[in-house]
Amino acid sequence: MSEEILRRENVVARGAATTRDDAIREAGRLLVGSGAVSEDYIASMLEREGSVSTYMGNFLAIPHGTNEAKDAIKRSALSLVRYTDPIDWNGEPVRFAVGIAGLNNEHLEILSKIAIVFSDEDEVQKLIEAGDADAIFTLLEEVNAE
Structure with a gap:
């Protein structure tokens, strides 16, 4: 992975969504806005959620597109939206929606880094409690580290 996977502008401290599907769209729009994916990727994220939940435990969901959506990915990237409620x-209760797009199976390495952080209840x-984005x-x- 040659560049930053998580960029500061893709971190939102107070998400606006109140439903699962709106949270997926919110995380997806950040990926689109950063140039990592095309608009089509959001529909693929919703399609994936319809077939298998991306809830991971510890207040975390990791919405991502289907395998068929790989052409919509321009570069590997993450977005993170935190919800107050x-x-x-x-x-299941979700406080963090982490949108993910991975080129060439890079998403597997990215997922493992996110999983490590969110497996530690103190880190979560x-x-x-973090004050802002x-x-x-x-x-x-650390998810950007090689």
Whole structure:
């Protein structure tokens, strides 16, 4: 992975969505806005969620596109949206929607880095308590490490 996967402008401390599908769209729009994916990728993220939940536990969901959407990916990237009030994600509470797009199976390495952070309840609590998007970004910068 040659460039930053998570950029500061793709971190939102106070998401506006109140439903699962709107949270997926919100995370997807950040990926589109950063030039990582085309608009078609958002529909693919919603399609993926319809077939298998991307809820991972510990207040985390990782919406991503289907395998058929790989042509919509221009570069590997992450977006992160934190929610003050948990979103109902098929009966599970989600405070973080992490949108992901990976070129050439890079998403597997990216997923493992996110999973490590979110498997630590203390780290998740730090992310919940972080004052703003800059603080969240600082806590997650390690996902950009080679």
